[in-house]
Amino acid sequence: MRFYLIGLMMALLCCHPRTNYSQFQGEGLRTDEQFLTEGRDEAAKHCSGCHMVPEPASMTPETANFVLSYMGLFLGIDASGSLHHPMERSQFQTRYTQLKSGGLIPPQPALGRDSWQKLRNYYLALAKKPSREPERGVAPEKIQVPYEFDDQAITLLRRFESDTLAIGGGVKNLLRMFRISGELKWEKKFTSPPVWIENDGDKWYVLTLGDLLGSVNPKQLSELWEIGPRGERRLLTGLPRSSHFEFVKKGGVRKFFISSFGGLGNGKFSCFTFEGDVPREKILSRRDSHVRSRIISGDGPLRVLSLAAGAREQLILYTETNEGFSEKILAEYPPHTGSVWIDLADVDGDGREEILVLSGDNADSGPWNEIKEDQGLRIYGLSENAAVLKKFIPIPGALSFHILPTIAGKFHIAIARFYAPNESLSDIVVLKHKKDFVFERKDFRIDSRATVLSSVSRNGVRNLIVGAGNTPKFEIVGGSVTRRDFSGDLLTEFALH
Ligand code: HEC
Incomplete structure (x- = not known):
């Protein structure tokens, strides 16, 4: 028995090393504890200035390699020699030009070569294995959309009680206001994309x-x-x-x-x-x-x-005082979280609204849009100016959500997955509220790259309306670049029961 246990422990030790990788693109990586610890210390020192220190396990080696080249710029390090794919090089070049013209690249490196090597080794050797999300999107029964709108990307979709649906486009900068039935009420062209609209009487x-x-x-x-x-x-x-x-x-x-x-x-x-x-x-x-x-x-x-993304991602509460506003950080997220959307709803029916926070923007981690399991919907309770996490539902690659009230106290949360994993074909996730923090999940494939959502009622049925922007999406699967093209419509409508 003892031998068996020792054997088991040895098997666990030898087959589950702390490191995931011993080489990257032919570059040997060191896996000894001491070198990794030194790398972690360098990361703690140099990667903590602008945001939470990322965990190596939050990225695959390909993403870590891109992010390190990008972040290296902030530290005066040019590590772009390791970027070989044209898409990586072109995204890096854009970033480089931006940071250079903003005077954000220090003339002297903030750390020596050895320190950088340790830091880089730490992220690459301990990087995560790529995640997969199997096919799960089912095709809904689409309904003919009655709104005439010709653009390449929808940036605004919002329904108002006054029998009005606002639709805004990102290329033509046009806002059109429709009756729910489809009749055009009025329109206006702007000099840039309309992104939000509010109503105040007339x-x-x-x-x-x-x-x-x-x-x-x-x-x-x-x-x-x-x-x-x-x-x-x-x-x-x-x-x-x-x-x-x-x-x-x-x-x-x-x-x-x-x-x-x-x-x-x-x-x-x-x-x-x-x-x-x-x-x-x-x-x-x-x-x-x-x-x-x-x-x-x-x-x-x-x-x-206020929901803040970018580097230091935070959920912040501002309270008006006699002097102005006080600020309280309710939650902080690592920089790859990609916080995108916030709303309030009384989820557990106790008369107080919970905070719903969605993350999943994936634009800044390189061209590969890999799956990050900690992106998705977080629901917080707010008490005594502190947020308490009640529920997390992983939905990597989400960009926006919309709450559709259904019968008394119940609702659906529809989520647009602009960065849906290619394999999953899950462009829209609908969370059907059962009770308290319990939801039933359904994934829909619409073949459009969903940006924003709204809903309308027709003959007593609640229909979801999805706006899209159909650029192709790239991903590395099994070591090679895969591409998904979207042939669906700019606007999609289907019933949610
Ligand atoms: C001088 C400020 C600064 C320093 C230092 C810095 N970062 Fe960042 N980091 C940023 C900013 C700004 C962003 C957001 C980039 C964007 O939105 O394009 C970011 C984003 C990130 C992201 C998220 C990328 C994504 O969107 O998925 C990761 C991961 C990251 N940094 C890692 C690091 C690591 C590792 C280091 C240390 C080597 C580091 N950062 C040092 C400013 C910094």
């Missing part, structure tokens, strides 16, 4: 993104428009790249909380107050990559949640 407020993809010299082209019976006008111009706003009116004073993603240090989260026509800006945060916010309803001081 007025509409529309936010435009500025640059679609972010440019080398981040311009401040994002705008907030007011459109109403008395005409249309710009309320705000010259905003850094902005993706979303929340609107509230208190005592006749209009407040807009604008999430400015920005780029290269000009991002911010601001509250603009209008008394009459004159805007007054209160900057709540001066960091990049605020993506979306939500005002928590209720009496007492105004409370706003």
